[in-house]
Amino acid sequence: MxxxxxxxxxxxxxxxxxxxxAACAPSEESQPAPGTTSPATPxxxxxxxxxxxxxxxxxxxxxxxxxxxxxxxxxxxxxxxxxxxxxxxxxxxxxxxxxxxxxxxxxxxxxxxxxxLPAMGSHAEPLDMDDALAVHHWMAITALKADDATDALHHMDHIIGMAADHELRERAEEARNLIAAGKLHDAEHEVGEMLAGKASPEMGMSQLHVQLAFSALSARDTDDARHHMEHFMAVASGMDKVKGDEVISLMDVGDMHEAGHALEQMMGMMPHGE
CATH class of the missing domain: 1.10.760.10 (Cytochrome c-like domain)
Known part of the structure; x- marks a missing residue:
């Protein structure tokens, strides 16, 4: 935890x-004397x-x-x-x-x-290696959602170089190959599964899909939000399934504000380590 x-x-x-x-208050300036003009400030x-x-x-x-x-x-x-x-x-x-x-x-x-600014050859990493791995997974997913294969490859290279676990490194290489082949959607799923596993073991796939659905809904990408909710519903049960049905119903009637609020509640209520 x-x-x-x-x-x-x-x-x-x-x-x-x-x-x-932070918004900065403008500094007070003296008023020009009557009959004079202030020089133009570039x-x-x-x-x-x-x-x-x-x-x-x-x-x-x-x-x-x-x-x-x-x-x-x-x-x-x-x-x-x-x-x-x-x-x-x-x-x-x-x-x-x-x-x-x-x-x-x-x-x-x-x-x-x-x-x-010129692009850096490599990032300075946070002190905790597990945190750094998780960050690069999140950033790779963000890049894939933006269809930015170049940045996604950049973060996958970081993951491959940092991963001490052989299985994680192999999966990262597979995801990188998918990106290089232009299969960004498949790569996004692969990186998501990796994030829910080795990189962040306390986060399960259900929670990850809820978070990604919320991000998509905030970006007004209802198709992507529905896509992640469908993945969530495929593994949900009990009250999680009831809450998921509520979100989808709100999206169906176009009430994105309440759907987002319901997703926020789900993120706060869901247990970790599924």
Whole structure:
């Protein structure tokens, strides 16, 4: 149980600490004297603005150039789509950040800054190897959902290089081959099973599918949400099955808000280690 708590605490560190931006009050400026005009102030470029926001809010965990530290991975090399998805519809228990909490302009600036940096040859890993493995599994799944085969391969290479377990390494190599062959959906299933097994043994497949359904629903991808709920229902029983039926019924009538709320309740109620 303690391992899972560390893992879920790590997900917000990896993504939220790099991308959550505090609104800053503008400094007061003196008014020009009557009859005079103020010189035009050049607007900061998105990259410059993003760097300023990053330096103030993210550098302590991810390094001054987003190169990564022992408590958080490096950020360059991740696509804009993946960064945005992790902010708006994150994996794990990290809360989503709405536009009222983080404006599109602010997010654009941070994305522009991260994209302007050269990709790192390798990530600085968190101190706990099990946590690092779990993180790369989550990031590979996120990349596959965004159809970003390049980033998915990047994280699979990390898993293959870090895996001490022979079976896990073999499965990671199989998943990598699926990605290289363009079979991203099959690879997503394989990586999901790996995450629910060796990388995070306290998380079962049922819980993983509920989390992925919630992420998909938050992204307004109802087809993907239904897909994961169908996988969940195939193994669910008792009250889990009743709750799953409720979610699907809410989706059928178009009440995505209540369906998401029901999924949140399921994530909080489901036991670990199925």
């Amino acid at each position: 303690q391992q899972q708590r560390r893992f879920f605490m790590l997900i917000p560190i990896i993504v939220a600490s790099a991308l959550v931006i 607007q900061a470029t998105p990259v410059a603005e993003g760097k300023a926001v990053y330096s103030a809010n993210c550098a302590a965990c991810h390094g001054t150039e987003a190169q990564g530290t022992t408590i958080a991975v490096s950020l360059p090399g991740h696509s804009a789509d993946i960064i945005r998805r992790q902010v708006r519809t994150p994996m794990g228990t990290m809360p989503a950040f709405s536009e009222s909490q983080l404006s599109e302009a602010q997010l654009d600036a941070v994305v522009a800054y991260i994209e302007s």
